[in-house]
Amino acid sequence: MSTVDWNSLDAPHTYLYTGPMSSAGERLNRFALSLKVPANRAAFLADARAYVSTCSLTPSEVDMITRRDWTGLMQAGAHLQAILKIAATVGESLWHIGAHCAGMSVEQMQSACPRRRDGLPPGFP
Amino acid sequence: MGQIVGGFGISHSPSMGTEFDRGMAGGFDPRWQLWFDGLQPVKAWLAKVRPDHIVIIYNDHLNHFTFDAYPTFALGVAEHFPQADEGWGPRKIPELRGDPAFGWHMCEQLVSQEFDLTVCQQMRVDHGIYSWMPYVVDAPWSIPVLPLAVNMLRFPLPSPRRLQIPSTSSRGALPRGTSPQHLRRY
Numbered sequence: 001m002s003t004v005d006w007n008s009l010d011a012p013h014t015y016l017y018t019g020p021m022s023s024a025g026e027r028l029n030r031f032a033l034s035l036k037v038p039a040n041r042a043a044f045l046a047d048a049r050a051y052v053s054t055c056s057l058t059p060s061e062v063d064m065i066t067r068r069d070w071t072g073l074m075q076a077g078a079h080l081q082a083i084l085k086i087a088a089t090v091g092e093s094l095w096h097i098g099a100h101c102a103g104m105s106v107e108q109m110q111s112a113c114p115r116r117r118d119g120l121p122p123g124f125p
Numbered sequence: 126m127g128q129i130v131g132g133f134g135i136s137h138s139p140s141m142g143t144e145f146d147r148g149m150a151g152g153f154d155p156r157w158q159l160w161f162d163g164l165q166p167v168k169a170w171l172a173k174v175r176p177d178h179i180v181i182i183y184n185d186h187l188n189h190f191t192f193d194a195y196p197t198f199a200l201g202v203a204e205h206f207p208q209a210d211e212g213w214g215p216r217k218i219p220e221l222r223g224d225p226a227f228g229w230h231m232c233e234q235l236v237s238q239e240f241d242l243t244v245c246q247q248m249r250v251d252h253g254i255y256s257w258m259p260y261v262v263d264a265p266w267s268i269p270v271l272p273l274a275v276n277m278l279r280f281p282l283p284s285p286r287r288l289q290i291p292s293t294s295s296r297g298a299l300p301r302g303t304s305p306q307h308l309r310r311y
Contacts, residue, residue: 018280081186088212
């Protein structure tokens with residue numbers, strides 16, 4: 001397991017999604033969001049390389065998509081919520097993206113997030 | 126005359142929806158039982174006050190909007206707000222209902238107070254609303270909703286102060302309203 005600074009708000013721990021990132025990731029986001037359509041998901045799953053070849057992506061972007069390099073995609077300007085459409089299509093979730101960013105397995109990520117809850121204030125509401 | 130009967134803040138997540146659907150089949154995962162139990166007071170309160178409308182300030186997650194045209198504020202004015210397909214396929218739950226007459230009324234009030242917004246006559250809604258709604262109101266949903274989507278995805282974000290205007294406006298909107306007699310409660 002890599003060392004993660006859970007308190008850091010700087011990259012690679014946290015990315016603020018800005019306008020320039022949105023411009024850089026324009027084609028990646030358009031590709032990812034095309035996967036909201038079931039027929040496009042089916043086409044992507046049937047032949048990912050053929051599908052992405054129609055999306056005006058660079059070889060490096062295609063490579064990151066096929067390797068499920070979620071962190072790389074984020075750094076290239078894809079938005080987390082767009083990347084999530086790719087992950088959903090290949091049967092993954094936010095856990096997989098988060099674990100990839102933190103450099104750990106999904107199981108390690110889940111065990112690091114115990115989801116504690118202290119309870120509601122007395123007498124609520 | 127209209128009246129604001131209350132408000133609540135609530136978190137949202139895609140897994141919340143998945144868990145609800147699974148829970149309906151046969152008991153909640155213990156991790157989620159706490160969440161489910163904790164919402165029962167909210168559900169009971171909503172059943173007690175019986176609002177005529179629910180105004181929902183939420184955010185879309187690139188499920189209706191894309192960055193080709195991405196509004197800072199967007200008001201949904203439609204009879205129905207279909208569920209967005211977020212990549213996993215739609216869940217088997219009913220559609221949220223809207224009330225266009227109320228939506229246009231609120232739109233007029235907001236814009237007249239210089240709260241300029243995008244109006245969507247078609248708006249698919251994602252887990253920003255659908256994930257928690259079944260926990261606090263039983264389906265099928267008879268209470269119409271008025272969704273106000275706020276940009277929470279890409280900087281610059283609107284400041285929290287900006288949202289004081291619609292909340293103030295919704296207070297001001299009701300007594301001044303020319304319109305619908307059914308606006309008893311919000």
